[in-house]
Amino acid sequence: MKPILLPALAAVVVLSSCNAGRSAMGGAEQVGAGFGEAVTAPLDDFNLRRQLIPTVLLQAEANPYDLRNLNQCTTIGAEVARLDEALGPDTDEPPRQDGSYASERAADAAAKATLDAIRGTTTDFIPGRSWIRRLSGADQHSRHVQSAIQSGRMRRAFLKGIGMQRNCAPPAAPSWFRPKR
Template sequence: MIRTAFILSICLAAPLALGGCAAMRSAGEGASTVREGFVDAAAAPLEDLNLRRDEIPTVLLQAEAAPYDTRNLTRCASIAAEVRRLDDALGPDADEQPAPDGRLMSERASDAAADATLEAIRDTATDFIPLRSWVRRLSGAEAHSREVQAAIQAGRLRRAYLKGVGMQRNCAPPAAPSWFQPERRRRG
């Protein structure tokens, strides 16, 4: 009887111990994320002073210059390649399913805590700039931020346009929306 109780207690305690190990590993990874992102978060005022800028990807600048250009996009493969370039710069499109999140709950919680910590560091660092909105305007950081947003918007517009063109030409995704099924054409 004592031996059965001992074995039963081990069987019940093992999953709890393993869960604790996973939680500790997740907490360690969260701390590592904060350590790696600390410099970027603390350097946020450099963006406000326009001393550090995010570069706008070339594909977005091209989209901004000519969002409806279809030169050299006569085949489905070339349309798909252009859509992939835009996906690389913008992330997945709204018509695409999000990637499955196979992380444990403790890992998601750790990531959320790390993100919140880095955001608090960023906010604290930028709060030290008096009259921050004026500093951003005078340094050119606000204008650069608007340029980045305009390029992102142009890239999204171009991607949507290209997927429409791909759909019209009966292309398979990614040259068309992910839900689109090209019609099979009969040979004859």
């Protein structure tokens, strides 16, 4: 067992002994839910399992400045929403106030650390891992995923700029933008 795994598990145990028992159980459930993916992480290195790239990101990669059928604020907003779904919230969006307690955030962090340690342990045993990733095509696919993500971010920023130019309300423009009447 890796040294990083012990503190993460200890944090979950400590959190369960105080009033944050439910938070710790939630963290333990996260570890249980993500355990299978963390253990099978070497499948990614051998290119036997691939991360799927959402269609909207592939379209953004092919033509990030495409304005076809985006002549109304509602259609621009819908395209930005599709990109938000694939990429997560944009940097102009305020962080969500989900009402979680510090103990829940701590349990989430402990679960993430535990899963990262498990993933690291399962991939560390592969000798010549970087060469295996290159030869199997996993490295190239990983670069393609990152390129698609970058293109999606660029397209979202472009669309929000077009939305501002056309005096559209958010989400077709940045969240801080207020259209002039």
